[in-house]
Every structure is written in structure tokens, then in C-alpha cells.
Amino acid sequence: MSLREQIKAELKAKDAVLVAHYYVSSDLQSLADETGGIVSDSLEMARFGHNSDAKTIIVAGVKFMGETAKILSPEKNIHVLDMNATCSLDEGCNADEFSDFCDKHSDRKVVVYANTSAQVKARADWMVTSGSAVSVINHLHESGEKILWAPDKHLGNYVQEQSSADMILWDGSCVVHEKFKADALETLKSLNPDSAILVHPESPKEVISLADFVGSTTALIKEASRRKEKTIIVATDNGIFHKMREAAPDKKLIEAPTMGESADCESCAHCEWMAMNSLDKCLSVLRNGDNEIFIDTKTSNKAKQSIQKLLDFTA
Numbered sequence: 630m631s632l633r634e635q636i637k638a639e640l641k642a643k644d645a646v647l648v649a650h651y652y653v654s655s656d657l658q659s660l661a662d663e664t665g666g667i668v669s670d671s672l673e674m675a676r677f678g679h680n681s682d683a684k685t686i687i688v689a690g691v692k693f694m695g696e697t698a699k700i701l702s703p704e705k706n707i708h709v710l711d712m713n714a715t716c717s718l719d720e721g722c723n724a725d726e727f728s729d730f731c732d733k734h735s736d737r738k739v740v741v742y743a744n745t746s747a748q749v750k751a752r753a754d755w756m757v758t759s760g761s762a763v764s765v766i767n768h769l770h771e772s773g774e775k776i777l778w779a780p781d782k783h784l785g786n787y788v789q790e791q792s793s794a795d796m797i798l799w800d801g802s803c804v805v806h807e808k809f810k811a812d813a814l815e816t817l818k819s820l821n822p823d824s825a826i827l828v829h830p831e832s833p834k835e836v837i838s839l840a841d842f843v844g845s846t847t848a849l850i851k852e853a854s855r856r857k858e859k860t861i862i863v864a865t866d867n868g869i870f871h872k873m874r875e876a877a878p879d880k881k882l883i884e885a886p887t888m889g890e891s892a893d894c895e896s897c898a899h900c901e902w903m904a905m906n907s908l909d910k911c912l913s914v915l916r917n918g919d920n921e922i923f924i925d926t927k928t929s930n931k932a933k934q935s936i937q938k939l940l941d942f943t944a
């Protein structure tokens with residue numbers, strides 16, 4: 630039996646479903662689709678896992694995605710493919726330091742991005758995703774709230790500009806999006822004057838300022854198929870091209886440049902943690918029950934409140 634067929638058999642035998650993020654490899658994405666799972670953004674992955682009848686959820690993504698799924702479905706067995714697959718935003722926001730930061734600004738609503746640990750979510754009033762951040766902050770701003778935002782400073786800066794809310798920002802960033810280069814992007818655009826530039830808001834503001842459209846992973850895929858331009862330049866992890874090609878088969882898709890004179894990224898335009906996910910690991914996790922996510926009940930219950938606010942707000 631091929632590796633794919635073995636995984637399919639194990640998924641069935643274990644009453645398990647595979648949920649994959651857009652940034653993992655194409656073979657995992659297509660397997661999730663073929664086996665009744667989902668390929669999606671971080672919020673929809675968790676929502677899907679929660680609504681699924683399956684007893685076990687296999688998360689092909691990074692650790693915080695597994696944790697969010699566990700918080701929403703504590704009764705289910707949630708496994709990630711590699712426990713070391715983390716995220717620079719999560720890593721850069723230590724829960725104790727973050728709690729001290731919150732204590733210093735206790736007059737502010739604490740809003741955190743999904744790319745954080747369960748402990749950080751437990752300290753927050755709201756969790757948001759890139760697709761929901763602007764509308765949540767607009768809502769809080771209109772209600773007269775001042776905001777403490779963490780951890781992504783680029784997304785925070787973008788949201789602040791869109792909403793004019795009073796926000797203080799934690800100093801975190803995504804190592805992948807931070808490497809897109811505005812000057813090289815301008816050059817690429819001049820060589821492709823009839824193209825559209827789509828940008829994920831974790832990118833630096835100089836890159837965002839060149840965008841024809843800014844949005845979450847799901848929004849970028851929809852926009853690629855909607856655009857009238859036949860050439861689309863995309864500033865996000867290149868794993869997204871698998872679904873973008875499916876959604877926009879008539880378009881020429883080009884990766885936004887990360888390489889300039891000053892390029893220093895180790896894994897340009899592809900998240901090294903997302904790249905840790907593989908079919909081999911998927912089979913091993915299914916067979917051996919490795920990499921199960923556990924979160925203590927107190928933390929999980931508190932974190933669930935901040936996630937639930939978003940689910941109710943976006944329902």
C-alpha cells in the first residue's frame with residue numbers, strides 16, 4: 630500500500646480527520662481534501678475540528694493551531710505532526726512577560742492574535758485572527774475601549790491605521806512575512822505593470838503600502854480568483870499557491886521577492902515550522918498516537934473565553 634493509502638486506512642480506523650493549514654505541503658493539503666478533512670486558515674481549522682464528529686483531530690500546521698483546536702474541543706484527541714513546529718510570534722511572546730505587560734496597562738482591553746500559546750490566550754480578553762482583527766478592533770474602538778495588542782507589531786500597526794484605535798503593541802513579528810522587501814517588490818511591479826499585489830498583513834508596512842489588496846490567507850485566495858488582472862504577485866508563505874492555483878487556474882502567480890541586497894532569511898517565503906509537517910509524520914502520529922496536545926483545565930477554560938468572543942462575533 631502507498632503511504633497515502635496507509636494514512637487513509639489509519640484515519641478511518643482511528644476515527645480521525647486531517648485538518649491542514651494552507652502553508653503545509655501540497656501532498657498533505659490534497660490528502661486532507663480527499664479524506665473529508667479541510668484545508669483552511671487557523672480559525673476555520675479549529676471551527677471545523679470542533680464541528681466534526683471525529684474523535685481524533687490530526688492538525689497539519691503549527692502547535693498553536695493544535696492548542697486552539699484542543700481548547701475548543703477538550704473532549705477530543707488532538708495531535709500535531711511535530712511538537713517542534715512552532716511560530717516566531719508564539720515564541721516571541723512569553724506568557725509571564727506578557728502578563729507583566731498587561732498588568733502595566735490594566736486600563737486596556739487585551740487583544741491577542743491566534744498565533745500565541747494557550748497561556749497568552751488565557752490572559753487575553755479577545756483572540757482575533759488576521760481575517761477578523763480590523764472588525765474586532767473597530768468594534769472595541771467604537772465602544773470606547775483602548776487596546777493592548779500582541780504579538781505581531783506589523784499586523785497591529787496595520788489594524789491601528791485601519792481603525793484609528795488607541796493601541797499599544799507588543800514587539801513581535803513573523804520571520805517569514807518580515808522578509809518581504811518593498812524595494813524589490815516595486816521593481817517586480819514595474820516589470821509586470823498589469824499585475825495585482827496581494828499582501829498578508831503580517832508583512833512590514835512598506836510592503837503593505839504597495840498592496841492592491843491586504844487580507845488573511847483565505848481572503849487572499851478569494852481575491853486571487855476575483856481579480857481581473859491575469860498576473861498576481863503574492864506576499865505570503867508560498868504554501869498558499871496550492872489552493873490559490875485551484876481557485877485561480879487562469880492566473881499567473883508570482884512570489885513576492887524576499888531576496889534583495891540585504892536578504893538574510895533562512896527559508897525565504899516558506900515557514901520552516903510549517904515545513905516540518907510531512908506524510909511520514911502523519912502516518913507515524915496515527916499509528917503511535919504521538920504528539921497529543923494537553924492543556925490544563927484552568928488555562929484552557931480561560932483561553933476558551935477569549936476565543937469564544939471571536940466565534941460569537943464572527944458567527
Ligand code: 13P
Nearest residue numbers: 670671672758759845846
Ligand atoms: P491565517 O490565520 O491567515 O491562516 O494565518 C496564520 C499564519 O500563521 C499566517 O502566517
Ligand code: SF4
Nearest residue numbers: 716717803804805900
Ligand atoms: Fe508563524 Fe509566520 Fe510561520 Fe505563520 S508563517 S506560523 S506567523 S512563523
